[in-house]
Amino acid sequence: MRILVVEDERDLNLLLRKVLTKAGYTVDGCFDGEEAQAHLLGAAYDGILLDVMLPKKDGYTLLQELRAQGNDTPVLFLTARDSVADRVTGLDLGGDDYLVKPFAFEELLARVRAMTRKRVGQRTNRFSVGDLVLDTERRQVTRGGREIPLLPKEFSILEYLVRNKEKVLSREQIEDQIWNYDYAGSSNNVDGYLSRLRKKIDGDGQDKLIHTIRGIGWVIREPDPDQGGRP
């Protein structure tokens, strides 16, 4: 999941990025409304943490413009203002939620999870494909009840596949989702990660869930009932 942090208080901005990165998100940060706009044109985000009082363009104006352009990326307002009128304004403009500063990071993370799962119509933090279960809160993956240890990037890639079950994702989409703007690497990386991930998930002769679509990308699918264990 890729998150954009828009916050002009430098220390808070860096802290938010650190907390979100540690929780497994891919994070970009910016410090004013115009910079935020440029980021939003350049990448697809799963959520935006948006401060209200920002240089160049305030959070309300930015959100209003985004929604007018048909961009429905979920927005969580971070605001020092706690008057009812301000909260109502943010929600009426199309914000999904708000947090009044100062806030606890556990609450922030819970709200980010809620905001991003609402978008995919998901009510819990657990996703499943066949006997594979991915828990985004615990950052844990099991197959047939057995835990599969994954590296953070492997988990993020699997999460992206699972959230887009049955959809073929290209190398470029995966790169865009998993690596932020600060990263400069080669696309071979994605291939390497996918091949290791497949070994961990689909090794040991289990039903194949992750499929390579040659020249296009990868997809995770429910197991084919005609293959494997079922009569």
Ligand code: CA
């Ligand atoms: Ca501010």
